[in-house]
Amino acid sequence: MTSKTTASLMAICVAYAACAMAGTALAQTTGTALAQTTGAAPAQAGAGAAAAVSGDAAEQPAAEAPAPAQASATLPNGQEIAADHMENGRWYTAEDIPTFKISDDGTVDWATFSGYRRYSAECHVCHGPDGEGSTYAPALKTSVLNMGYYDFLEIAASGKQEVNTTANLVMPAFGTNRNVWCYIDDIYAYLVARGVGDLPRGRPAKKESKSDEFAAQEDSCMSG
Amino acid sequence: MKKVVNGACLALLLSGTAALANDSVMAAIAKPEQWAIQTGDYANTRYSTLDQITKDNVKDLRVAWTFSTGVLRGHEGAPLVIGDIMYVHTPFPNNVFALDLNDNGKILWRYEPQQDPNVIAVMCCDTVNRGLSYADGMILLGQADTTVVALDAESGEVKWTNKIGDPGIGETLTATVVPIKDKVMVGISGGEYGVRGRMTALNLADGTEAWKAYSTGPDDEMLVDPEKTTHLGKPIGADSSLNSWEGDQWKIGGGPIWGWFSYDPDLNLVYYGTGNPSTWNPSQRPGDNKWSMTIMARDVDTGMAKWFYQMTPHDEWDYDGVNEMILTNQEFDGQERKLLTHFDRNGLAYTMDRETGELLVAEKFDPAVNWTTGVDMDPNSETYGRPAVVAEYSTEQNGEDENTTGVCPAALGTKDQQPAAFSPKTNLFYVPTNHVCMDYEPFRVAYTAGQPYVGATLSMYPAPDSHGGMGNFIAWDNIKGEIKWSLPEQFSVWSGALATAGDVVFYGTLEGYLKAIDAETGEELYKFKTPSGIIGNVMTYVHDGKQYVGILSGVGGWAGIGLAAGLTNPNEGLGAVGGYASLSQYTELGGQLTVFELPG
Numbered sequence: 001m002t003s004k005t006t007a008s009l010m011a012i013c014v015a016y017a018a019c020a021m022a023g024t025a026l027a028q029t030t031g032t033a034l035a036q037t038t039g040a041a042p043a044q045a046g047a048g049a050a051a052a053v054s055g056d057a058a059e060q061p062a063a064e065a066p067a068p069a070q071a072s073a074t075l076p077n078g079q080e081i082a083a084d085h086m087e088n089g090r091w092y093t094a095e096d097i098p099t100f101k102i103s104d105d106g107t108v109d110w111a112t113f114s115g116y117r118r119y120s121a122e123c124h125v126c127h128g129p130d131g132e133g134s135t136y137a138p139a140l141k142t143s144v145l146n147m148g149y150y151d152f153l154e155i156a157a158s159g160k161q162e163v164n165t166t167a168n169l170v171m172p173a174f175g176t177n178r179n180v181w182c183y184i185d186d187i188y189a190y191l192v193a194r195g196v197g198d199l200p201r202g203r204p205a206k207k208e209s210k211s212d213e214f215a216a217q218e219d220s221c222m223s224g
Numbered sequence: 225m226k227k228v229v230n231g232a233c234l235a236l237l238l239s240g241t242a243a244l245a246n247d248s249v250m251a252a253i254a255k256p257e258q259w260a261i262q263t264g265d266y267a268n269t270r271y272s273t274l275d276q277i278t279k280d281n282v283k284d285l286r287v288a289w290t291f292s293t294g295v296l297r298g299h300e301g302a303p304l305v306i307g308d309i310m311y312v313h314t315p316f317p318n319n320v321f322a323l324d325l326n327d328n329g330k331i332l333w334r335y336e337p338q339q340d341p342n343v344i345a346v347m348c349c350d351t352v353n354r355g356l357s358y359a360d361g362m363i364l365l366g367q368a369d370t371t372v373v374a375l376d377a378e379s380g381e382v383k384w385t386n387k388i389g390d391p392g393i394g395e396t397l398t399a400t401v402v403p404i405k406d407k408v409m410v411g412i413s414g415g416e417y418g419v420r421g422r423m424t425a426l427n428l429a430d431g432t433e434a435w436k437a438y439s440t441g442p443d444d445e446m447l448v449d450p451e452k453t454t455h456l457g458k459p460i461g462a463d464s465s466l467n468s469w470e471g472d473q474w475k476i477g478g479g480p481i482w483g484w485f486s487y488d489p490d491l492n493l494v495y496y497g498t499g500n501p502s503t504w505n506p507s508q509r510p511g512d513n514k515w516s517m518t519i520m521a522r523d524v525d526t527g528m529a530k531w532f533y534q535m536t537p538h539d540e541w542d543y544d545g546v547n548e549m550i551l552t553n554q555e556f557d558g559q560e561r562k563l564l565t566h567f568d569r570n571g572l573a574y575t576m577d578r579e580t581g582e583l584l585v586a587e588k589f590d591p592a593v594n595w596t597t598g599v600d601m602d603p604n605s606e607t608y609g610r611p612a613v614v615a616e617y618s619t620e621q622n623g624e625d626e627n628t629t630g631v632c633p634a635a636l637g638t639k640d641q642q643p644a645a646f647s648p649k650t651n652l653f654y655v656p657t658n659h660v661c662m663d664y665e666p667f668r669v670a671y672t673a674g675q676p677y678v679g680a681t682l683s684m685y686p687a688p689d690s691h692g693g694m695g696n697f698i699a700w701d702n703i704k705g706e707i708k709w710s711l712p713e714q715f716s717v718w719s720g721a722l723a724t725a726g727d728v729v730f731y732g733t734l735e736g737y738l739k740a741i742d743a744e745t746g747e748e749l750y751k752f753k754t755p756s757g758i759i760g761n762v763m764t765y766v767h768d769g770k771q772y773v774g775i776l777s778g779v780g781g782w783a784g785i786g787l788a789a790g791l792t793n794p795n796e797g798l799g800a801v802g803g804y805a806s807l808s809q810y811t812e813l814g815g816q817l818t819v820f821e822l823p824g
Contacts, residue, residue, distance in 0.1 A: 117667065120681035125348050125416070128785055129683070135784035135813055136297050136350060163341040168297065168316055172345030177675040203627065203663065203683055222670055 076145050081192060089214025090185055097149045098185035100193040106206050108199065110214055113207040115190025118183040122174070130201040131194045136169065141194035149188060156184055182221035248360045249403055250489075252306060257766035259305045259774075262355040262400045263643065264722075264763075266487040267551035270645035271723045272764045276771035277822060278726035282740045282749045285820045288772060291329055293815035295319065298759055298780020300641075301355025301400060302720070303817060304363075305765040306377060311358075312817055315780070316344055316351035316368045322380060325767045333380030335365075335373075343369045343391040346674060348416040349782040352398050352759075354484075354641070359403035359428055366397040372410055372426060384431035388412070388424045393673045395419045402485045402494075404524050407434050409494060411481035415544065418502040418677040421479035421516075423494075425527060435527035439479030439498040439515050440465045446515070446529070447522070453529040454581055456609045460532065468514040476671055477509065478502035479516040483546030483641050488562070491579055493521045493530060495564060497545035504542055504635075505666035505679035506620040512537040517545040519566060519574070521581060531581030536570050537610060540619040541595060541664060542635035542680075543570035548643045551578060554651065556703055565702040567644055567655050569637025572599065572611070575702045583609055587705030589639075589698065590657060592632040592687040619664050619680070627665040627681075634662035634684040636716065636782060643761060644700075647723035650743050652708060653700040654729045656717035659687045660694050697721075697731055699746060709746045715807060718783040720761025722773070730773060732758025734783055735810040738775050738818070756814025757807065759783055770821060778815040779807070 073082045083091040083101040090111040091101045100112040108116075119131065119140075126137040133139030144152060157175035174180040180187070193199035252260035256273045264270040277285065293299065295314040304311045309332065310323040320335040344351055347368060357364045362374040362383055370389030375382060388410055389395030394417020402409045408426045412419060421439035426432065437447040443462060450462040469477060480499040487494050498520065501513035517536040522529050536543050550565045556575075564578035571593030575585035586599035595618075596611040615621050617631045636658045644655040662684045669679035686694045695713035700706070719732030727743045734757040740750040757779025764773045784807075 117665065117681045120683075121667075121669070121678045122676055124682075125676070125678075125785060135780045159345065161341060163344075166296075168295075168341065168344055168351065170341050170344035172342075172675070174675070177672045178670040179672075179676070179679075203665075203681075222668070 075192070075196070077148055079148060081196065088217040089211035091189065098189045100189045100199070102193065102198055106204075108193070108204040108207050110208045110210045111186045112189050112193055112199070113204050114183055114210075114214075115186035115188070116204055118180065119187050119190055122177070122180045123187065126171070131191050132201070137171075140191050144188065144191045145195045152188055153184065156180065156187075178222050182218060249358065252358060257305075258307070259302065259763040259765045260358055261304075261402070262301055262357065262761070263484055263486065263548065264645075266404075266489065268484055268486040268548045268643065269550055269552070269648075269723075270643055270721060270761070271647055271725075273725045274764055274766060274771045275725040276766075277724065277728060277764075277773065279728050279742050279749060281822055282726070282728050284822055285740065285750050285752070285773070286823060287752070288819045288821035289329060290819065291321075291323065291817040293319070293321070293776075293778070293817065295778075295815045296813040297778065297815070298350040298352045298784055299776040299778030299815055300352040300398075300759050300761070300781060302761040302763040302776060303774055304356050304358055305763075305767075306358050308767070309377070310765075310774075311356050311363055311377075312776075313353055313356050313365065314815060315353050315778070316341075316347070318353055318365060318367045320356065320363065320365060320375065320380070322363075322377075335375055335380050335382075337367055337371070337373065339367055339369045339371070340391070343396060346391055346394045346414070346417060347396050347398070348413075348676070350780045350784055352781050354398060355400045355761075357400055357403055357408075359408070362428075364401050364403060364408060366399065366401045366410060368396050368398070370395055370397050370412070372397075372401055372408065372431060374431060386426055386431040386433070388426070388433070389419075391674075393417065393419060394675075394677075399482045399484070402487070403428055404487050404494060407524065409485050409496075411483070411485070411496070413480050413482040415478040415480040415482075415499045415502055416676055416678055417674065418476035418478065418671055419480055420475060420477065421481050421498055423481055423496065423520075423522070423527070425524075437522060437527045437529070439481065439518070440469070440474040440477050440513075442466060447527040448529045454531045455533060456581065456583060456603075465514045468512040470510045473509045474513075476502055476677065477513060477516065479518075480544075481546065483544075484548035484643055486549045486551050486564075487524065488551055488578060491562070492524050493578070494524050495519065495521050495549040495551070495578065497547060497549065497566065497568075499544035499546045500539055500542050503669050503671075503677050503679035505624065505669060506538060506540045507624045507666060508668065508679065509538075513539065517543065517570075519545065519549065519564070519576070519581075521578065533574075533576065533581055533583065533609065535568050535572065535574065535611070538620065540613075540666075541570070541631060541662075543568065543633075543637055545569065547637075547639060547641060549578075550644065550646050550653065552646055552648070552702075554703060556584060563702070565646070565653060567639045567653075567657075567700075569633070569640060570596070570611070571633045571638035572596070573655075573700060573702065573705065575705070585702065585705040589655060589700055589707060590633065590659060590687075590696065592659060592661065592690060593638060594630070594632045619666050625665070625667050627663050629663040630661060630688070631664055632661040632687055633658060634660040635664070635682055636660055636684065640718070640782065642718050642759070643720040645721040645723040645729065647729070647743055649725065649727065650699075651701070651703075652743070653702055654721045654723055654731070654743075655698045655700050656719055656721055656731055657696045657698055658694065658716040659690060659696050659712075660684050660716060661687050695734075697741075697746075711741070711746055711748075716783055718759040718781060719775070722762035722764060724764060730762040730775075732760065732762060732775055732777075734758065734779060734807055736777055736779070738762070738773075738820070752818075752820070754818045755816050757784070757811040773820040774817060776815075776817055779811050779813060783807075
């Protein structure tokens with residue numbers, strides 16, 4: 001089911017990205033499809049579910065200012081980040097938004113580590129190391145705090161252009177790129193972890209191992 | 225050994241074959257008051273015989289005038305000066321300005337190409353352009369979208385255009401195009417997109433294609449003769465490239481050509497290096513991946529290859545071989561030799577016989593280099609000419625999904641494209657370098673046309689157990705293979721050097737300083753902080769009898785990606801980050817030319 005969903009998502013992205021249509025429709029389609037997918041799937045709370053969630057301040061009131069939401073469970077954009085359930089080896093919030101899980105000893109979940117790797121391969125040549133931004137592309141660790149998950153997906157799938165008298169900024173469309181799209185939730189979770197300050201710069205030192213579910217979904221997505 | 229070959233380079237330029245070469249370029253280069261080619265001369269020495277500015281008076285240098293390019297992002301390359309006109313280029317959108325030096329830099333004409341901005345998205349490392357060239361009354365520009373344009377130098381009128389590549393599959397142009405004889409040499413960028421590297425020679429008169437030589441693939445498409453084209457003195461044999469790849473990987477196997485090209489009129493050979501094999505995951509491309517990472521010598525008229533030398537067979541670290549080949553005539557082992565000196569990304573400096581392709585010297589030009597113990601220099605050895613790879617730092621041997629740590633240099637190389645200079649007065653090379661190491665974790669990637677095709681995660685950090693900075697500016701003896709002196713720099717030195725007959729060497733820094741140092745001792749004589757970080761190359765010219773020095777500021781390029789946010793050292797443990805100064809604390813985006821003069 002998951003592989004089919006992924007494949008259809010990619011097909012959607014191909015269609016829209018190829019037409020170079022800015023994807024409001026795409027975002028809605030993608031978002032809806034994803035939400036339905038993850039929502040319909042059974043929550044697979046693994047052994048790690050009981051482990052303390054980094055930033056486990058679910059009881060604290062939402063951060064109101066756009067200041068770094070250190071140890072807060074709510075982003076400035078109002079999105080919750082507390083890990084609720086697992087699907088395909090990835091953590092999701094109660095609203096089925098991808099998120100991270102870091103235990104007290106700093107061990108990160110595999111998907112977040114995967115996000116680090118894919119970000120560093122596919123995104124960092126423009127957006128700088130560790131989501132910190134470069135001389136010409138924004139710091140995504142900050143962008144994800146203010147931008148919703150579905151907006152993030154839309155831009156990643158369709159790209160973004162700001163070309164005028166003062167700027168020549170062009171982000172490519174990654175909707176057809178398996179190296180990005182098969183890991184887009186991982187990249188998102190990684191950036192959120194960076195943005196809220198729960199994950200320091202650099203390569204995560206300790207990580208969970210890759211689950212069979214994750215590997216199976218990865219294989220079908222990358223070969224599909 | 226101290227025998228100084230005065231004017232060796234000049235002799236090269238003025239040799240009797242001048243009539244065969246492009247007269248206009250030769251004549252333009254021969255006038256030291258002009259800066260007629262990006263590399264200073266065909267030999268790529270970046271040496272000027274101008275000597276008004278000396279090591280004694282350079283301390284009095286001051287800003288004469290400035291010019292804003294109106295474009296942000298990384299400014300590589302340098303302006304040209306032909307006669308009384310200065311030609312300034314910009315990164316994408318690749319605008320060109322002709323400035324009247326007789327009228328305080330008034331803009332005589334400007335060229336503002338309309339390019340599909342989608343090309344920006346497939347430029348791996350900022351929208352840089354390494355400058356214009358000049359021939360036969362035309363200014364030549366290689367646009368990001370791979371369109372080569374010839375403009376009338378007086379009016380800016382477009383004489384011809386030819387689009388030699390396809391940005392839709394990740395092909396772009398960043399290198400300067402180089403006019404040689406009746407042709408224009410054009411490279412290609414896109415090693416991170418799985419392009420198939422090639423040199424395209426256009427006819428200077430009308431821009432039509434004369435020949436095209438691929439870096440990989442079948443012999444006829446590479447323009448090689450299996451019996452006559454040699455590698456370290458031996459014929460390369462049939463299907464030398466095809467036999468060194470698995471399956472059809474060579475078709476998306478990289479070997480781009482985006483550095484500098486040099487030319488020896490006597491030998492009628494053009495020299496350049498090829499870049500990384502695609503992907504960065506070595507496990508996905510078994511074999512030596514010929515002829516990526518290779519120094520190439522080709523006949524200018526036909527493109528036929530005379531000799532190759534592959535420096536890094538089966539690359540495992542992204543050590544592109546594209547850096548400049550500096551041609552000098554020097555004494556080696558008691559004999560006058562035609563030499564080629566090349567400072568490779570892999571951290572080794574090579575001295576070769578440029579006529580035969582014989583390897584004479586291969587030594588580390590940064591003591592931090594650790595991925596190899598050195599090159600096998602025994603001609604009778606089976607591994608002659610190959611670098612011995614240290615297993616600990618082999619990303620291939622450690623394998624996919626394994627993080628190989630502490631590799632020096634980083635993928636930036638001990639030196640990237642920022643060109644070195646050579647002074648025939650000191651017989652020294654002045655080399656801007658990086659002093660950065662990395663962790664490198666390769667993993668499997670899928671190929672999609674026009675999408676990044678990388679397949680590795682990197683962390684970069686200043687070389688451990690050193691001065692803490694990320695760069696050095698060194699003086700190199702290419703005969704002994706030794707560093708003469710080394711100046712530590714806080715950031716990588718990403719600016720091309722200039723050596724002059726005034727015994728001064730100039731270079732820029734990422735913080736934005738233009739620095740002048742003593743060519744013999746390296747002593748700092750002058751510095752001035754320009755408005756933005758410098759990744760451009762220093763040039764010099766004379767107008768109305770007075771010597772000027774010019775430099776483009778405008779931080780960016782690959783340096784702007786990694787260094788803008790500062791580098792972290794994962795080996796210092798989780799959380800111990802931010803200990804290194806961040807470039808963004810020193811400079812901001814800009815795009816400005818600063819021209820210096822002596823008072824009076």
